[in-house]
Amino acid sequence: MKKFVVLVLIVSLSLPLFSQDTSCEAIVVEGKSSIKLMPEQLIFQINITVKDSIYTKCANLAIEKIETIKKQFTIYGIDEQLIKTQNYSIREVRKHDYKTQKSVFEGFEASIPISIKTKVDNSKNDQIFEIIKNNFEANFNLNFALTTKQIETVKEKLIDLAVEDAKQKAKVITKSAEIKLGKISKIQYGEPRTVRGFSQNYDLMEARTLIGSGSNSKITDVMNPNEIEMRTSIIIAWDIEY
Numbered sequence: 130m131k132k133f134v135v136l137v138l139i140v141s142l143s144l145p146l147f148s149q150d151t152s153c154e155a156i157v158v159e160g161k162s163s164i165k166l167m168p169e170q171l172i173f174q175i176n177i178t179v180k181d182s183i184y185t186k187c188a189n190l191a192i193e194k195i196e197t198i199k200k201q202f203t204i205y206g207i208d209e210q211l212i213k214t215q216n217y218s219i220r221e222v223r224k225h226d227y228k229t230q231k232s233v234f235e236g237f238e239a240s241i242p243i244s245i246k247t248k249v250d251n252s253k254n255d256q257i258f259e260i261i262k263n264n265f266e267a268n269f270n271l272n273f274a275l276t277t278k279q280i281e282t283v284k285e286k287l288i289d290l291a292v293e294d295a296k297q298k299a300k301v302i303t304k305s306a307e308i309k310l311g312k313i314s315k316i317q318y319g320e321p322r323t324v325r326g327f328s329q330n331y332d333l334m335e336a337r338t339l340i341g342s343g344s345n346s347k348i349t350d351v352m353n354p355n356e357i358e359m360r361t362s363i364i365i366a367w368d369i370e371y
């Protein structure tokens with residue numbers, strides 16, 4: 130019985146939130162799983178910014194930039210529906226004049242962040258890259274990510290592996306403590322998450338990020354993404370049989 134008391138104390142300290150309303154005569158184990166996938170989605174992220182001293186002209190210039198890239202897409206047979214706008218903002222730009230010690234109006238700046246999502250194997254990616262370079266003077270980000278289909282496909286497998294991991298851990302614990310597992314009394318589960326392909330210290334979905342600005346290299350020459358790891362965990366509590 131002394132062995133059992135020590136075991137429950139350790140589990141309670143490691144998983145306090147889960148074990149608050151769990152019977153003290155239980156074993157609580159966290160099962161973990163992970164699967165690495167090669168990203169199939171390519172995302173161009175651009176922040177369109179224009180400036181003008183007149184508010185309405187500034188607003189129109191930003192819209193014209195969006196229309197320009199859509200026209201270029203149409204010319205090259207690229208689906209313009211790939212272009213998604215995130216938001217649209219216009220702000221007044223002022224600069225501090227050190228001679229007069231006053232804030233001086235410089236004009237207005239409109240900003241429209243857009244993203245272009247395609248597949249890694251899309252034959253039009255080089256053309257998209259060229260259109261961006263030729264029409265925008267700002268930097269842009271190029272990210273690799275998992276598609277929704279990829280994420281949904283591995284969800285069930287991740288859960289299966291996490292449950293199996295929890296079972297194996299529980300078997301080892303009960304064998305060492307010389308006790309028997311009873312029925313499952315509680316299960317706690319959260320959605321799978323993705324982590325960076327180049328680091329295991331971030332709970333984010335992001336692979337290698339490439340910065341493009343006046344580059345002469347073809348996009349196909351740099352499309353070598355790292356794997357992205359999906360993880361999940363499940364906490365299971367078993368009653369103890371005597």
